[in-house]
Amino acid sequence: MRIAFMGTPDFAVPTLEALAAAGHDIAAVYTQPPRRAGRGKTLQPSPVHRRADALGLEVRHPLTLRDAGEQAAFAALGLDVAVAAAYGLLLPVPILEAPRLGCMNVHGSLLPRWRGAAPVQRSILAGDAETGVIIMQMEKGLDTGPMLLEGRTPIDGKTAGDLFAELADLGAGLMVRVLADPSAYPPRPQPEDGVTYAAKIEKAEARLDFSHDAAQVERQVRAFNPAPGAFFEHGGERIQILSATIEEGSGAPATVLDDSLAIACGMGSIRPDIVKRAGRGAMATAELLRGFSIPAGTVLS
Structure with missing residues (x-):
């Protein structure tokens, strides 16, 4: 498939690598712009940016996707699907609708529990017994889209770092499975009960x-x-x-x-x-x- 990948932190890197290893045509990688970090406050590319460079992929890092020019450039890629994993920007409707199969997301919780920015940390803080990854079809609402495939894991005594690494690998494998045969994973609406929101960690x-x-x-x-x-x-x-x-x-x-x-x-x-x-x-x-x-x-x- 012809894909745009959209992600920023370490959590997203395994999915990018898995898509490349599966032989998909990754037309462009979208990520957050370089940020100043470290003692010298020099501009540092995101983990996804660095990995995409190593893979020889085109990298784009717009400040916003609400600009008409950015939306036109995205549509011009002629995509089958866009895959997002912790990208960090909300996708406006023209972006969501541009690919033939729309946009899919790797979300690190068992939806509808913990929609939002920090699902892994919030699940630990709440004392949840398990968490997981959902491959979901993206829509305009915040993590409200229908679900395609899920994987689960017990939290036990794991740290957020432990879970990020585990869920990143789990989500990468699930996304490859979905894209191998999208028709095998019909969308399922999220349950109306049990919705919680994972606010950003302050x-x-x-x-x-x-x-x-x-x-x-x-x-x-x-x-x-x-x-x-x-x-x-x-x-x-x-x-x-x-x-x-x-x-x-x-x-x-x-x-x-x-x-x-x-x-x-x-x-x-x-x-x-x-x-x-x-x-x-x-x-x-x-x-x-x-x-x-x-x-x-x-x-x-």
Whole structure:
């Protein structure tokens, strides 16, 4: 098939690679424009942009697809289908209708639960038992289109980073299956019940709230690993917790209970296993405490 691929972060790269490996004619790759990043604030292309360059594919990064000229250029590609995966721009109707088979999306949740920007993190925060990927037909509404194929996976104790990697590979395989024979996957309307919305993650949410019970705090740790990184502050420094264990100890919330950094929550406690100081790599909690004292009785902020 003649395809336009539309994606931006690492999550989208496996789908791009799978489509290329399956022999599809990828007419153009659409991605977000390069952003300034790093200490030097130099312009950095997106992960999809870098991979598309390596594959020798044409890359386009318009600021908007609402411009009539951009829409005409898209239509001129003569596409069978457009495939989107975490692209980051809403597709206006002229874009949705230009390809012969319309536009399909790799969405990282079990729709209609967690429509929107951050389905993986929200599923962890909510304590969902499982999540998955839906291949859906795109329409004007926010993730409201009919479903074509789904895959599921248990969340267990996985971090957002774990799930992003797993769902990216799962979604890539599902998309290849759908495009191999679209007629085998007739569209199914999403159920009207069970709709939830996954709002974009705000950096302020990553500050750990120890007034919650330990299970919720531990979910916060996993949901924000690798980014933006769940954290507390002590001695004027921000300490990220990358993994933690739930324990039964109790005390006033945010109080350090022992010299191994067990931290009281609203119910129960957590013990950080892997932590990270600003500007340093991840380390075991014992290593942190050898050079950064956080004694029992300390109240964290």
